[in-house]
Amino acid sequence: MDPKGQIAIVTGSGSGLGRAVAQALTQRGARVVGIDLPPRDGTDPAALPELAMAIQGDVVDAAQMETAFxxxxQELGCPTILVNCAGIxxxxxxxQIDRETGQITPRAMDRFRRVIDVNLTGTFNTMRLFAAGLAKGNPQVALDGEDRGVIINTASVAAYEALSAQAAYGSSKAGVAAMTLPLARELARYGIRVVALAPGTFETGMIGDIPDHTRQRLVADVPFPNRMGRGDEFAHLVLACVENQMLNGSVLRIDGAVRMREPRGVSA
Structure with missing residues (x-):
């Protein structure tokens, strides 16, 4: 699929990998719709010059996404490219252990649920709407070998080697990776491909949520190149997935050959 002239939806487009993908698709001639939560810094996502349309919304909310799609x-036409970058x-x-009393208390469930909701349920939420829209426009089995649509989801190397305290994140990304093949098989008859990318340590706002010693170890463990990945490198692979028809049903690692290991000194 040539990105030029296509309508592309990018979730998490306000920053990080999503922003880089939106820019790359626009440069290749796609009309990009960005979906993201209201920015924390108060900036207006509609001001991003690469976007044909900016929509504020939570990918977890079914009604909000139905309205967005x-x-x-209605305003642009049926989207043919979906890139899910929204994640936490x-x-x-x-x-958790109280440092003064030593008392052990089970963690509340809300934080675990939110990570699963955004990373896994939110990904499925947009895919179901994207695929249904294309299927309605192409009800017949795709026998001509042409791409009707491409879905590219963001998994993570944490799907395979999650660190301590990443039970929620790791399992959410493992879910994204695991549903790639069954969805590719399900949507094949409509000419819709499904691919997932599993990035390692990249320069995004999310990396700031990781403790310094853990972040330093993650970067130090990358064999080559020994640095964090850049958004444009992730976006370059997204473009390759859009253009290469044989990329379907696969999870592609983009991580500099890193295999994450537990940093020393980890405590509850």
């Missing part, structure tokens, strides 16, 4: 179809880290240890 309906608006895109959110530590979720099983229990």
């Amino acid at each position: 309906a608006r895109v179809e 880290l959110g530590p979720a240890r099983v229990f």
Whole structure:
């Protein structure tokens, strides 16, 4: 699929990997719709020059996404590219220890649920709307071998090697990776491909949520190149997935050959 002239939806477009993807698709001639939560710094996402349309919304909210996709179809047309970059880290240890009393208390469930909701449920929420829209426009089985649509989701190397306190994040990203193949098989008859990318340590706002000693170890463990990844490198792979028809049903690691290991000194 040539990105030029396509309508693309990018979630998490306000920053990090999503912003880089939105910019790259725009440079290749796509009309990009960005979906993201209201920015923390008060900036207006509609001011981002690369976006044909900016929509504020929570990918977890079914009604909000239904409204967003309906608006895109009405004002621009049926989207043919979906890139899911919306995600949160959110530590979720099983229990916490009071440093003064030593008392052990089970963690509340809300933080775990939120990570699963955003990273996994939110990804599925946008995919179901995207795929249904394309299927309605192409009800017949795709026998001509042409791409009707491409879905690219963001998993993580944490899907395979999550660290301590990443039970929620790791399991959410493992879910994104695990649903890639069954969804690719389900949507094949409509000419819709499904791919997931599993980035390692990248320069995004999320990396700031990781403790300094853990972040330093993660970067130090990257064999080559021995640095954090850049958003434009992730976006470059997104473009390759859009353009290469044989990329389907696969999870591609983009991590500099890192295999995450537990930093020393980890405590509850």
